[in-house]
Amino acid sequence: MEMGRLVYEGKAKSLYEHPEEDDLLVMEFRDDITAFDMEKVDRVEGKGVCNCLISARLFEVLEDEGVPTHYVDLVDERRMVVERLDMFKLEVICRNIATGSLVKRLPFEEGEELDPPIVEFDYKSDEYGDPMVNMDHIRALGLASEDEVERMRELTLRVNEVLSEFLEERGIILVDFKLEFGVNPDGEIVVGDEISPDTCRFWDAETRESLDKDIFREDKGDVLAGYLEAARRILEGDEEKLAMLPG
Ligand code: ADP
Ligand code: TMP
Ligand code: ASP
Numbered sequence: 001m002e003m004g005r006l007v008y009e010g011k012a013k014s015l016y017e018h019p020e021e022d023d024l025l026v027m028e029f030r031d032d033i034t035a036f037d038m039e040k041v042d043r044v045e046g047k048g049v050c051n052c053l054i055s056a057r058l059f060e061v062l063e064d065e066g067v068p069t070h071y072v073d074l075v076d077e078r079r080m081v082v083e084r085l086d087m088f089k090l091e092v093i094c095r096n097i098a099t100g101s102l103v104k105r106l107p108f109e110e111g112e113e114l115d116p117p118i119v120e121f122d123y124k125s126d127e128y129g130d131p132m133v134n135m136d137h138i139r140a141l142g143l144a145s146e147d148e149v150e151r152m153r154e155l156t157l158r159v160n161e162v163l164s165e166f167l168e169e170r171g172i173i174l175v176d177f178k179l180e181f182g183v184n185p186d187g188e189i190v191v192g193d194e195i196s197p198d199t200c201r202f203w204d205a206e207t208r209e210s211l212d213k214d215i216f217r218e219d220k221g222d223v224l225a226g227y228l229e230a231a232r233r234i235l236e237g238d239e240e241k242l243a244m245l246p247g
Pocket of ligand 2: 093099100101102130176177178198199200201
C-alpha cells in the first residue's frame with residue numbers, strides 16, 4: 001500500500017494519512033519501547049509486529065462481541081487501517097488485580113484480586129506525567145462530558161469482560177489494561193489506539209510470569225520472548241496472523 005503523509009509520530013507508533021480515504025488512517029507499530037515517561041528507551045526488533053498482530057486480533061474479538069473499535073483491516077504485519085478519531089485526552093485504566101502504580105499509591109496488597117474491577121481515568125499528557133483525574137477535573141478541563149465518561153466506563157468494563165474470558169481460555173490472566181477512546185467520523189465513541197503487551201498486563205495463568213512490558217520496565221528478561229509467547233497464545237487458531245510473527 002502507498003502511504004499518505006505522516007500525520008503523527010508518537011513514542012511507539014506512527015500515523016499516516018490513508019492514500020484514498022480522508023476518514024481513515026494507517027497506523028504503523030514501530031519497534032521502539034519506552035517506559036517511565038521516556039526515562040527508559042530502547043528498540044526491540046519484532047516488538048512492533050507482535051503488538052500490531054495482537055491488537056488486530058483483540059479488536060476483531062471485541063467487534064465480534066459488539067464493542068465498537070477503530071480497527072478496519074491489517075495492511076501487513078506492522079500496519080493497520082483504522083478510522084480517524086477525534087481522541088479524548090484521557091487514558092482509561094481497568095484493574096482486576098492490584099499491582100503497578102496502584103500498590104504504590106494506595107494500601108492494596110500486591111496480587112490482591114479486585115472484584116469488582118477498578119476503573120481509573122488519567123489525563124493523557126507526557127508533560128504532566130499522565131496524572132489521575134476525577135469527573136470534576138475532566139469537566140473543568142473540557143476533556144469530556146459526563147455522558148461521554150459514563151460511556152467510556154461502560155465500554156471499558158465490557159472490554160474487560162470479553163478480553164478476560166478470551167485470554168483465560170489461552171492461559172493468560174488479564175491483570176490490568178489501558179484504553180484510549182475517540183469519536184469516529186459517524187460521531188460514535190469507539191475504542192482506539194492499541195491493545196497489546198505495551199498497554200496491558202498479561203500474566204501466565206500458572207506461573208504468574210509477565211508476558212508484557214513489565215519485562216522491560218523491571219528488567220525481567222527477554223522482552224521479545226515474552227511478547228512472542230503472548231502473541232502465539234492470542235493468535236492461536238488464526239493461521240494467517242500466526243504466519244506473520246517473527247522468528
Ligand atoms: P504516544 O502519543 O503516547 O507517544 P503512540 O506512539 O502510541 O503514543 O502514538 C499513537 C498516537 O495516536 C496516540 O497519541 C493516540 O492517542 C493516537 N491515536 C490512536 N488511535 C487513533 C486514531 N484512530 N485516530 C487518531 N489518533 C489516534
Ligand atoms: P500502572 O499500574 O503503571 O498505572 O499501569 C496500569 C496499566 O496501564 C498497565 O496495564 C499498563 C498500562 N499503561 C499504559 O498503557 N501506558 C502508560 O503510560 C502506563 C503508565 C500504563
Ligand atoms: N508508556 C509510558 C512511557 O513510555 C509508560 C509505561 O508504559 O510504563 O513512558
